[in-house]
Amino acid sequence: MICSLKKTGDLITPTKARVRVMKRETLGVDVPVVCRQCEDPPCRDVCPTNAIIRNPETGAVTIDEKRCIGCRECMLGCPFGTISFDVNRGVCVNCDLCDGDPACAKMCQWGVIRYERADLADLARRRMAMEKIREAAGKTEAAVKS
């Protein structure tokens, strides 16, 4: 919601947000889906007007709305479905990392969305793995003790 508020100025609606949470209530699954900032973006490859570029200052994959003709080919090209179409303005939109200060990461209270150095992002997964191993080891130890 903070994304849509920031990007539109005054409107809150998930359909105008560049990050969307997909949920399956009965499975207990909630996943935020947002642009991966691919190194070799398929969306850029398929755009007929070269509207998608890598911003030279921020490094973010951005859509130049002046060049965008609203054909939505990029939406088909993205394997993650992170690009959406703004029906009011007739252009495609995606996450541009808010010039390096992403509003969603600031608003997220639980660190689910984090803005961090890409070369250190694997640390989080390794930490999770370590916790799982530690937990399992603890359980095994308890089993051995009893």
Add this chain to the structure above:
Amino acid sequence: MYYGWAGTILRVDLSRKQAKKQVLPKELVENFLGGRGFNSKILYDEVKPGTDPLGPENKLIFGAGPCTGTIVPCSGRWTVTAKSPTTDAFGDANAGGHWGAELKWAGYDIIIFEGRAEEPLYLWIDDERVELRDAKHLWGLDVWETTDALKRETGDPNVEVAAIGPAGERLSYPACVVCDYTRGAGKCGMGAVMGSKRLKAIAIRGTRGVRVARPEELVKAVEESINILKTEDQWWFENFSKYGTPIFVMLFQHLGALPTYNWREGWFKDAEDLSGELLYNKYVKKKRACSACVYHCSAYCVVDDGPYAGTVGEGVEYEATGGFGSKMGNRDLASTIAAKTLCDKLGIDLINCTETIGWAMECYEKGILTKEDTEGLDLSWGNHTAILEAIRRIGYREGKLGELFALGSRKAARRIGKGAEYYSITVKGQQMGLVEPRPMWAWGLGFATSTRGGDHLRTQPAPEFMFTPEEAEKFIGTPKISDRFGWEGKGRLVAWCQHIRAINDSLENCKYFFRGSPRLYVEFPAKVLTATTGLNWTYETVMKCGERIYNIEKAFNVREGLGRRDDYLPERFYKEPLSQGPFKGTVMPREKFDLMLGEYYAVRGWDKMTGLQTREKLEELGLKYVADELEKMGRLAKPTSRRKGTKKG
């Protein structure tokens, strides 16, 4: 054009199968805030006294608040209001999830359902497009099946659905409206009212969004409030996020306030088997949240072993782990999860259900209900197999026992006689939330004076045990309210809390955002409301709306014939001291309760003896027409001299 509010009321005539849109009137916006406030005003104006709650003249009103669907923390709530079959007077219910936000994003503040459909219908809202569709193929399905079916039918898995299950279809009083699979708008039999209108569900897709008047101010207010919560209520924030409401099992056990054996006791010897920590460690697989929530208090649980293996449930709350637990002398935690999920699927309110079954269990123990009456069901304390079967019978209104249960414990007790009424723990017919009042006097007063019957959320006087005595003195006027076992100051505390909670329910904020820190209670609503709507609200003007909303609900009840005699707790709390646990011997003597009640009426500017409203108070709130009407009926108090209550803040 409004900011915050969508600006549109959707009025649906189920008899004629027509829907029309109306502009949200300024009068409502300026005086009743939103959500519950709007609903209550409309109910008072449009549902006349003596209306049959399950008849076509009753109206079923769904409302969301100006902050619903925005980034205001914990703002994802909505209210459904109607004349209630359990109280035969005012009723409403509130729930979270994401349905309320979707309603606002579709562009509506309120939906008013009138009349009765000839055949089952569901309402489909797709932004501006509104359709009443045939629901015969959904009638008979449980809530989860209905929700899945509607997502398939509309072709959109993100569609939000609020539905009734078999319980609502069969007009069982414990029936409720469920959204997001597991969020029940439980109280007051709203599910039965919805079923009486043959309305199966409301499915919404909303993309239009909510407009914010002062976005930067709002972001700042939101960040500031979250910061206050995390610094001034650190313990609460951390533990509530982790454990959710199941944390209350042990917390209330320590206060002697954990209802046990149908409210006979406030302490359960096996409480640790039901603790929030055990739930978290053993069954919780993930935490989930409602719209815009900072806590993620909802527990998504999976039972891996034992007789209930395979059970999946979400929103496993204290009313489940305690309600199906200690209240029924049951120490099997997994069974409470199974019970909760069954209630969600059948569309049954936990509080009404647990109370009705708990009542039956005590009657069974005392021989008032025999095995013949229960059709073979062994309703001994702690028999969780029987509990699940009882839920099923409530859901399908099956057999003699199902028929009895479908009336809720008050009417069921009246039907049986033989002293059963003593064990029905209700106020005005509505079952009480799970807090034992004998060691928590403000909660007791709150239950007794709630406008929708026995209900902890109307008041939720958490300040009684969470404010420091210094905060109590500054914000309520006396440190004495920190004494849980005393009567002084409680009238003032309860009235203050009731206004705050009316505001919470009208902005549509979750009350768990307001627990300890007084700054949040006092500063937050006006700040976020101003930033969202662009109108300039202050603490005083917002509290005035809270008081106005409370008074119009009270007036509805007064019109239906309710009076002082209905503002009392069940006899048990005045007569029977607790006999177990650290607060053994505690009781709430009736004379002391009368002192609390008198102080409460005085603070409210109502007649101290009868509890009726005065013209002076109603006119002060801009409700002259209400005063005129009540006077014509002889239900208005004559102005009396009263002590001025100082509501601090």
Add this chain to the structure above:
Amino acid sequence: MPFSPKLEDLMKREHLQGLIGRTHLLILRSISRGEKCVTEVFDEIKGQNYITAQFQVVRATDQLRRLGCVRVTGNKRTGFMAASGEPTYGVTDLGRILLSELEEKHGKI
């Protein structure tokens, strides 16, 4: 009678002006006699100054922590939360100053 300037300043910063009183005196005195967790403090002081619930002491102790008058010294397993432990608190130098100022204000209750 206000508190000494440093304390008043801290209280203002933490939005606690006018909110530090007898409850905090009782807590500080209890902790100054030995490090304790909240439930131990509560058991000692309950019934005084209208204190009847652990949470009142939880929040008042946290207020003292925010003022720098007590600090966390360790952890203890108690029955308050069935599985997890409770922090123990000790008085700081600033806490001793606040304690004496509170005793001056409210007497040795």
